[in-house]
Amino acid sequence: MALLNKMELDENWMNFFQAGLVHILEKNDPEKALAYAWQLYSSGEKYYSELEEEDTALNIYRHCLILLNLINDKGQCNAFIPIEKLLSSQPIDPSCVWNPFLFDPGIILVKKIKLLRDISTMIDEYSDLEHINVWPCRLEIKISYENLLGFYRKEPSSIDFINRERFNYFIQSGWKLLEKNHTQLVCRMCQSISRSFDQLPKTKSLELSKLWAGALEKDGHIELAIKKAQEANDKDLVARLNQELEDLKSDSEPDEEWIRGTLAEHVTQSLEQAKEREKSPKKKRRSRL
Incomplete structure (x- = not known):
């Protein structure tokens, strides 16, 4: 039985499974059976990601596991378990x-x-x-x-x-x-990594700092992100974060043209005048004899 082509595979996956059985039980050809198993796996992927038929995909993966168990490929059998966990209730x-x-x-x-x-x-x-x-x-x-x-x-x-x-x-x-924007989880994970490894090689330490900087930036902690980017020796990232920080500061400052002539301007002027009066030296009162 010839290998099914990609177009046939999606609809005839059971025939494909049976072909794998034939090569295991009758022809004693585990290598060809393994090729069928992997094409069966590809068919399961299509059912899940493109056709969105999760139950069919799970059924295909379980048949694939049967072939792998018969081939006695323990490593690949174990690798299929997460898929069953993902798709099975x-x-x-x-x-x-x-x-x-x-x-x-x-x-x-x-x-x-x-x-x-x-x-x-x-x-x-x-x-x-x-x-x-x-x-x-x-x-x-x-x-x-x-x-x-x-x-x-x-x-x-x-x-x-x-x-x-x-x-x-x-x-x-x-x-x-x-x-997926799990910023705080990544920050906690980076902190855990830095504690669990006694001494990281320099290249690994740079990788960790860059990831940490990215998480801090997305979480809105730009100044802390800059420090981590500096630890990562990433000059481009440091420059970008510094510019981002400057933009945030300028956005937070009030526009003088916008507040001119408003109550806010008068209040601001009054506060500044009060501060100036406090700074000016007070005249000493003469004591009356």
Whole structure:
């Protein structure tokens, strides 16, 4: 059975699933079956993002999981769990599936990190569609990195590798959150990152400061944003923020032409005259003998 083309795939996804079964159970060709599984996954994406048929997409993804389980591709099976969590009203708890994979001493760390990267990429696809369950899934990835730190706590080189990946994940998630205007959450996250990492390499510290500056700017704290932009050594950002601050100050100052001849002008003049009188030296009264 030839691979279904893209036009056929959307309507005939069940035939596609059956083709994958044939290559697993009869032809013993897991590589071709995996190709069918990924095209089936692409069909599920189309049903979700373009046709907006969430139930059909979930059904397709579950059939895709069946193929991957039969192929015995544990890594890819785990990567599909967030999609089920995103689309199902009664999702599987990802930690029940991920943790055995993450804590398996027979699986090298690189494969575990790749799993978390793949999951993050899949979640990003649904993040753009503003699905309600995106941010809980992001939190679970954060917890998964922390679990890995605990598992490899006696291996300094592994800890360094995990921390680099964890930092990159924080920064990428921060920019995604900022796009959705979750400014205060990003500020708290930046503060947490700066505390949880003892010493950041200079390049990473610059990345963090730039993200922090962006969050502070969007939250209206321009002066604090300027300080973070300076820490990030981003001269263009500093210049833009300084100009933004000047514009805000000029907008807040009253227009003299607009208030001329109004009660506000008279009140202002009276206050200034009163201040001048207070400044002028008072004459001493002569005492009467």
